[in-house]
Amino acid sequence: MSTLRVTAERLTIHDHPNADALELAQVGLYRAVVAKGVYRTGDVALYIPEQSVLPDALIAELGLTGRLAGPAANRVKAVRLRGELSQGIVCRPAALEGTDLARAATDDADFAGLLGITKWVPPVPVSMSGDVEAAPDLLPWIDIENLKRYPDVFAPGEPVVITEKLHGTACALTYVAATGQVLVTSKGLGAQRLALKESPHNLYWRAAHGHGLPAAAAALAGRLGATRVGLFGEVYGSGVQDLGYGADGRRDVPGYAAFDVAAEIDGDVRWLDPADVLSDGTLPVVPRLHAGPFDLDVALALARGAETVSGRGLHLREGVVVRAAADRHSPLLGGRAIAKVVSDAYLTRKGGTEFE
Structure with a gap:
């Protein structure tokens, strides 16, 4: 399992082939489904990777209550949304309002601690x-x-x-x-x-x-x-x-x-x-x-x-x-x-x- 880092990333936006109201925000080679019109290519936003465990307040803010994985519905997992694979979450949480995300991307800043995001640890049989x-x-x-x-x-x-x-x-x-x-x-x-x-x-x-x-x-x-x-x-x-x-x-x-x-x-x-x-x-x-x-x-x-x-x-x-x-x-x-x-x-x- 990779290390957990929640970072600001510059996005490339693609059309969603099966949904008029959705788009695909690309980070590296990952693509995450986002609402259409929220981001444009070149914008910077936060990327929360798979296997992240989110606090309840952030889940509610992102409108994801009951929609994430795990018994507590708080873990980010790869899913298919209207036929397209979505890996991770692209967002701009209120806690980062006023933060220079472009500078944070350049500095490779990690926001996991600030947002209370932790790494999922698999159970041990x-x-x-x-x-x-x-x-x-x-x-x-x-x-x-x-x-x-x-x-x-x-x-x-x-x-x-x-x-x-x-x-x-x-x-x-x-x-x-x-x-x-x-x-x-x-x-x-x-x-x-x-x-x-x-x-x-x-x-x-x-x-x-x-x-x-x-x-x-x-x-x-x-x-x-x-x-x-x-x-x-x-x-x-x-x-x-x-x-x-x-x-x-x-x-x-x-x-x-x-x-x-x-x-x-x-x-x-x-x-x-x-x-x-x-x-x-x-x-x-x-x-x-x-x-x-x-x-x-x-x-x-x-x-x-x-x-x-x-x-x-x-x-x-x-x-x-x-x-x-x-x-x-x-x-x-x-x-x-x-x-x-x-x-x-x-x-x-x-x-x-x-x-x-």
Whole structure:
């Protein structure tokens, strides 16, 4: 899940093909449905992204009472309005009256705190929870921004790798070479430097032991001369999320596919492509869909279609992850040059689950 930022953005306005009273306001590659005539191309307004949780007063001010997602009808979610996908909310709240939004856009100011907007945190099922302990040596996973919000992360023609994004739950395992310690955690707990105590009932530990992650991490640490190795993979199957890929997450060994590897070598943490460092078949890895020059249209197209994990195209594809072939820093993102694209069909599917 990406970080939450509520920012002022310069808009591009498009006609809505199916509604005379509506238009589409574009931010990056996102489009949000707005009332016709409120904005013109070049105007600046606030953009509230998906997965934002709004306070009741702001919901009422925007005329959205009872129209948002979640049990409390307060979460922003992608929806189709008269056939067009609307991602996020474009508005000018009264609390920002008198604010120079054009200057705020230039300064990249964040208004989430001022407006009382928070980030939605997915619920954690019992099978994914457990007792925790402090883990200062843990290598945590990172938030990934959406390429639609930041379409200029990669230069045209830049060498990239595009892999399939799976709908499961992220498992982070850290192996500490000096002590042989193995730390297992979820994405959310890892961000707090907390590890899950070992339990045969915990989904992440079942995946770690079932797929031999500790031994794979230890072998990789020895091969790379690393003091710590982090294996990051998606645990999936029926009972984990609504998309199961033909696996059963309720069994002793749920589905697993590695999507990233980190290694601390000479004091520096380096991010490595699992398809390269795990090429011996030690662990299953996420499907690689493209390796070559970056083309935005190719990345967007690959986010659509059927999943390839099962080999049978059992259901829709969640999306893709795009990363620089040679890991690098992105000044635009302020971190790694890595981004995701989530398919429209996935965002608007019925009966979907979104657990931690």
